[in-house]
Amino acid sequence: MKLKRMSLAVAGLMAVAAPFAVAQQINAAGASFPAVIYQKWFEEYRKLHTDVQINYQSIGSGGGIAQLTSGTVDFGASDVPMTDEQISKLAVKPLHFPSVLGGVVPTYNVAGVTQDLKFAPETLSGIFLGTITKWNDPRLAKDNPGVKFPNADIQVVHRSDGSGTTFVWTDYLSKVSPDWKSKVGAGASVNWPVGLGQKGNEGVAGTVKQTPNSIGYVELIYAVQNKMAYGSVKNASGNFVKADFNTVTDAAAGAAKNIPDDFRVSITNAAGKNAYPISTFTWLLIPSHIPDAAKAKTIKAFLQWMLADGQKYAAGLSYASLPKEVIAKEVKQIAKIQ
């Protein structure tokens, strides 16, 4: 009697669960920065194509590349383009598809300062190298006339965990400061000369908010959503540009002419009057040969959608959309997926 009831219950559960069984499951993993918009895209795509379910695990750029290499996911995502060494470890050559743009901004908390501050590249590298130690340093005053800085030590805050955000920040500093390039270099994790380390964008943002006279770097999204003060940075054309969706997209547009065919490019310190100098693509890493023909078809269709309708969701979630020149080039790359 008990066995009969139990088996009826199991059968009932399976009948209820059956409609949820999907025709196609695609697994992806990688960067945490674009995770929010990827989840939104996969959800919206599923509404349009109910038989497709794409699962995304936000485990970090390094994790995404590692999972793609070991073959546990169908495609990966990374804030940092793959190096030649990483690509050589893959049996199937991966194609990089930029999906959205992000910017990294200097956020600060200075006693008595309510205005937006302007930072020249030399000032930022000096602060993070530890050569500029006080807020009332003349180099800061030069770019910010009329701002009354306190005579206080600058408390630098950086990331303690490896991340694409750090990579972009240090990549920019390496381009604008030969000192930084030789002493520290660029990487997802570096040997910081000064500063406190905190985990995640939230850690840095929270610490800067709490610590008086501090400066840190966070993704543009965090600064916007947490309503934090962030400064403008002088770009390669000499203009002080504050990061927002347009200036970040402009940076990509400015770099679009020289973009390599494999899209593995850093767009920091890009040319362009209104280009924000600390911008970055974030990439989807799609294998160039997908053995399962149905999956290949779905992924290609998704990419087409992402480059067209998908970009509309970017601004609402505080991401910058891709410029049309880059989109046009990417659409051509979709054909390379076999």
Add this chain to the structure above:
Amino acid sequence: MATPAVADTAAIRRRTTQTGDIVARLITLAFAASIILITFLLVWQLWSQSAATRHKFGFSFLFTTTWNPVTEEFGALPFVYGTVVTSVLALLISVPLGLGSAIFLSELAPAGISNALTFLIELLAAIPSVIYGLLALFALVPLMRDYGEPFLKSTLGFLPWFKGPVYGFGLLTGGMVLSIMTIPFIISVSREALLAVPREQREAALALGATRWESTWQIVVPYAKLGILGSIFLGLARALGETMAVTMVIGNDPKISASLFAPGYSIAAVIANEFSEATGQVYQSALIELGLVLFLLTIIINGLARLMIVATTRKGSKR
């Protein structure tokens, strides 16, 4: 016919042992063996996965202070320093407080209060460490930055441990968070040990004319020494391995500094922070070798604890 004076125990065992006993013995042996097997597998994995850095740096890994993922130069010293300093600091704060509370709860408090407080303290031990980390981040750090550390600097600033700029984040705050986390363990285990001391000991001391305090401090506490030492090493084990709470407040800066106000880094914290994004064979194996170092550190400290317990037991039994 002479009957043997001594019973033939082997024969008795053969007659009374049933299959059930044999099976039970084998199963429990298997469980015990699996623990040893898991430990060996753990050590073997740590050893083999850290091969790249061991071959590259050798013993100098233990004494280098650089941690540079870009140039792939790695050294364990700042992390060992941070781990040891925060743990020792934690013990320095939690042992007097914990032992004092345990003595109060077992000897001096009325039974009702003692039970209620013990219940609350055991609840403290169950709180996840991330919560302690958040508490420290939002409450302890501003407190230390604005009041605690400047106070220490003004009164004890001549000592090398209390010199230098005050950040709020640092080794001192890390040590304090760890002490908050180890106190519940020390209190609950020490209290049990003190309650287990037979009444006759206390009564004998009082009968010989000792005061309440003399009886507690000179008779009861030494009798419960093993249990109390055990609780301290339990607390120390937790402090050495604690990750999230420490990484939120220690400042995550791999530098060695005499000042306790300076930021530092612990082994568990750096592994938690950097492992998921560690690209490259050498970087990953450096982090795994740090895990191996922590494992060895724990073994050495537990070994010393064992030696100390053996030494005090031998002295005790000779009395």
